[in-house]
Amino acid sequence: MKSICNYLVWATILLLATASANAQETKQFTLEELIPGGKDFYNFYPRLPMHYQWQGDRLISIKNDSVWVTENPQKPGKQSFLFSYDHLQQTLPKEQRGEIYHVNFPETQEQIVTFYGSKGIGLYDLKDKKAVGFFAFPEKSENHQLSVYNTFLAYTIDNNLYVLDRTGKQTAVSNETDKGIVYGQTVHRNEFGIDEGIFWSPKGNKLAFYRMDETMVANYPLVDISARIAQLKNIKYPMAGMTSHEVTIGVFDPNTQTTVYLNTRGPKDHYLTNVAWNPDEQFIYVAELNREQNHLQLNRYNATTGDFDKTLFEETDSRYVEPQHPVMFVPNHPDRFVWQSRRDGYNHLYLYDISGKLLKQLTHGEWEVTEVTGFDAKGENLFFESTRPTPMDRHLYAIHLNSGQMQQLTTESGIHSGTISISGKYLIDRFSSSNNPGKIALIDIKNSKTTLLNSVNNPFQDYNIPTVESGTIKAADNETDLYYRLVKPYDFDPSKKYPTIIYVYGGPHSQMVQNRWRYGSGGWEMYMAQRGYLVFVMDNRGTSYRGDEFEKATFRHLGVEEAEDQMKGVEFLKSLPYVDTNRLGIHGWSFGGFMTINMLLRNPDVFKAGVAGGPVIDWKYYEVMYGERYMDTPQENPDGYRESSLLNKADQLKSRLLIIHGDEDPTVVWQNSLQFLKSCIQNGTHPDYFVYPGHGHNMMGHDRVHLHEHITRYFDDFCK
């Protein structure tokens, strides 16, 4: 369910928006301003005044379409102008000019800058101030990946993989005519951290790529109703317990124009995850996971012959192993790499040598490493983000690999993320917190000096803004702290009674409540508060960044512990004198749609109304990779599937329930909610329903505003 998670991140970004020039005291929020896709949303959308990146230790800043450099980051005021996007255009022949989206400086002090535009990728020589190359995008090409040193461009057209060289010569790496076999694209439905299928070697001499054979996977029929006569659009959808696809990894050498395939072993429906090259391009490391997802091998293959070389180590778990990060070689130490694992119960960093020997566990404790920022060029220090000291925050840390000494680089409470300069001397720190809509600072690592570079104003500062509070309550295990946020109308009066909506996600790979701007509260929550509702959001057990036990408490029976924890939230709400317990609502999407219905059916007398979007109804309709990780297969775990299923609880529906689904949802297939309707009809219960034709798992574009009007109206109808 990557798409929903991506959306959540996206939705919260909106609150980093710049101020409206026309804002006035009494102005009311509209959904057009608050919801991505709204016609006023983009007026409020962050055109951040300045973007930053590193070229070596030089600080590059981009404002509008002008690029500046700060040679000495310790003196950030002293910028000098480098070039404008317009100039970049002028250096190109007319046919190559198009919109420029993005400029990318090299990590080191090399002089070639790449710029990404609508017609292709250009190479600009900083010294000579002219374009020195241009990879024009072939028609229908996608998934463009430049090799290191910009020698080749790899990309896909339909299901085939191609390479373009600097002379404009295109080589077909694959020549597949069977649409069921796909080259160079993401595999395993984007689980295991996978989001691409093209892996250039570190010096750009070889290209590793995924080949996915889906011919044996069942077709799921989607129907495009916008055609004059509705058209079938089959997708390949492997459902839990059913035949899955088969992935292999090829290595293409553009110089010899030859391809070898890695001689991976084991059942063909296993998972080949987290592909990584070693620095000298001789070996490929693959985190191989069995279909049962409880046994991982870190395997190494000879990139020239494709031969299996060695299993460096294995990881097993009685529930599941979930590799999400490839090995990272330590710069300047080609014999060492860092591996991320939750083998001790939390995601931590482990230093290995290339024999597979564990040199040391770098980080320890009841907190998680959430992101590796990078190394310094010498490979002495590693920089990372983590949940230490509180899962509500993300702080930046440096760890000295040899001594193991760890240094916290950020102090202000909030969510920090960083970009390290090549030497490891400087860090760009982007951070927000519940009352800080966004700041960007430069940290001088040596003396921990922090210099504010830029900050974002509250975009809605002239509006009557709802308040957001945060706190903890105890989970249903009576031990674990759960974090919540509570959104209240700006004119909140504790002597009144308010209708209250729980917004829920509740599934893995998520954390809704963080100490980011307004605790992560999204636009619709502000809108509902403006309409006189309270909105409550809480991360139950089963969600992320709290360690293995917290996440895996729900293993093999999704929806049970989650619902018990959310009912603790309900208990808490009922304890508040200003919550109208006769007007409780609940809303969620995807896993949150599942949770919404699940909560209504397990607690038929609690909620007045619920709105569930794109809900999983029975995990047997969900896909192999995600579904089997948390539920095993239906054959292995019939009791768990029965316990989790909403189909067999349809008779318990008493509340008003609106279910919403996109008719071309390729993630949670439509069958889910339609089967639930069928079960309700058989049981004489009466959900309401809505369909967004032409939409997938989420409603994007302006239709997203309609969606939130529709959701809001439902609560106004039945919960206000």
Place this chain on the structure above:
Amino acid sequence: MKSICNYLVWATILLLATASANAQETKQFTLEELIPGGKDFYNFYPRLPMHYQWQGDRLISIKNDSVWVTENPQKPGKQSFLFSYDHLQQTLPKEQRGEIYHVNFPETQEQIVTFYGSKGIGLYDLKDKKAVGFFAFPEKSENHQLSVYNTFLAYTIDNNLYVLDRTGKQTAVSNETDKGIVYGQTVHRNEFGIDEGIFWSPKGNKLAFYRMDETMVANYPLVDISARIAQLKNIKYPMAGMTSHEVTIGVFDPNTQTTVYLNTRGPKDHYLTNVAWNPDEQFIYVAELNREQNHLQLNRYNATTGDFDKTLFEETDSRYVEPQHPVMFVPNHPDRFVWQSRRDGYNHLYLYDISGKLLKQLTHGEWEVTEVTGFDAKGENLFFESTRPTPMDRHLYAIHLNSGQMQQLTTESGIHSGTISISGKYLIDRFSSSNNPGKIALIDIKNSKTTLLNSVNNPFQDYNIPTVESGTIKAADNETDLYYRLVKPYDFDPSKKYPTIIYVYGGPHSQMVQNRWRYGSGGWEMYMAQRGYLVFVMDNRGTSYRGDEFEKATFRHLGVEEAEDQMKGVEFLKSLPYVDTNRLGIHGWSFGGFMTINMLLRNPDVFKAGVAGGPVIDWKYYEVMYGERYMDTPQENPDGYRESSLLNKADQLKSRLLIIHGDEDPTVVWQNSLQFLKSCIQNGTHPDYFVYPGHGHNMMGHDRVHLHEHITRYFDDFCK
């Protein structure tokens, strides 16, 4: 839209039900009692005490599973026992015994009775009191048709046609492997009165049959979501203006085992309708209609060679010609036939000779012949039903073919339908009226003496029954009378204000308001009246049995005149002091679903709420046969399609609107309502929606009760 019409007939039949033994004064109707498919509905369902049919002039009556005969219908009390169903079973070998559904006596006094059971069709010799033959149904066989004299049984298996002889030998008339070519089944989507594809010749020596090639017709993708992984179920659906199927007519001779095809001419997508044999089996008459449906030829073919013989006559119309009845040869006069036509503006009977010469127009006037009951054996008199003297009634008439003298056989106002005995001496008359739930009488034609045979009690006589009134208002043309019914709660108080629901169909082939039991008011109307609503039903221009001008007023722009007339109904309702004009609702299905949405969009400030089921949204999504008759093609009539379309009026939705659709609707394909949602979403309007998974154009079985609960709840939510 035959299926909806059939349903309407079916729904009204319910009110002929017998009384409940447990009825008590204060009992409230439940939907389980009122709606077909309800679990109590079948307890109230008519097990009519006696069924009647003729064997020659002998009156056969069947009560439960016993069959009786009245030798002299003038003395209906004197019955003698013939046999029981149980006895029929006993005469069969064990493997042929199954449930017996129906016993069929021969028209003449022959001694062989056929009985239709679950395992096959048996032949029973009345004289010898034993079974003398049995056609066992082959597995998967459908569309069984016995030849005259019971020599052969024809039937289809999948898309092929077979004949079984008395020895049990099966002959394949067709051996088609392409599923796009269908033999022996109904064609032209059941329009033009077609409901079968097997036509035995009058002496049973030859078999005419339809062959339909649909390979060139676009697939419409239906999806069965009940499978473990949703399964595609393509249907062939020719949309207006697009490529249509091609039909031919074959003639199989079971004695020579040979087939010839009629050498029909003209474009292959023309319509071959109303197939009829001449009495000596030498010729086949086909009413051939061009695809434009404005030019009919009655053509005759040599049944032995397939050669075209003659065009007997032609009919054209500036709007459309709609043949719905095959030629009927006059018994004892093989050179004469009767033809039904609306060529003078009303459906009347025309006597022709076989040269194609019109001998005389038998019936005349501003009324319609609605059904031909039959001839007497000598071919002197013809019996029919008609709308004379009022379209609210159906009376039985006899006409003497030579003199043209017409005699009205029934007098009591109401809806009569008849079955004539072979000699033409006796008529079984079944009739009901607004206050008569059903009677069966015997009419002695000679002296017009009517003897009541049986009558049905009001099944709900011990309930508090809503009242039903009827009357007329003027159409929007200020001339035409339109008939309505108005249902009121039993405790109606004219000083109160009632929420009022218009139930609408409004399309061709329908007449909702007739002088049948309770003016045709269905179970849901009674239920709504019990809940305190008024229900109003009116037949607008464009509906049936009122002549050509009345029906064809809507030609090429469906929905315009219909809506104007229904708004006259609204004006009338607004003139009633007890109608709450702020709580007007509207509901309809199929064409009535189209009308419901159409009314809301054309009159955005009139209705509080509407419920539209299986609605046509744009006639370009409807099929060729029905669609092009009333609208021509989208290419020919772009303005009319635009005027009729609801897609381009979605921005006008102000009322609450619930749209309901079956996800496997093969009649009004799902695309219709989904496209409307899409248009509403684009225009920022907010209909509500519901889907009945696994259902076609109507919700059948117990789900029909759920449907009516759902509809009712919607009006309770937003219109009460």
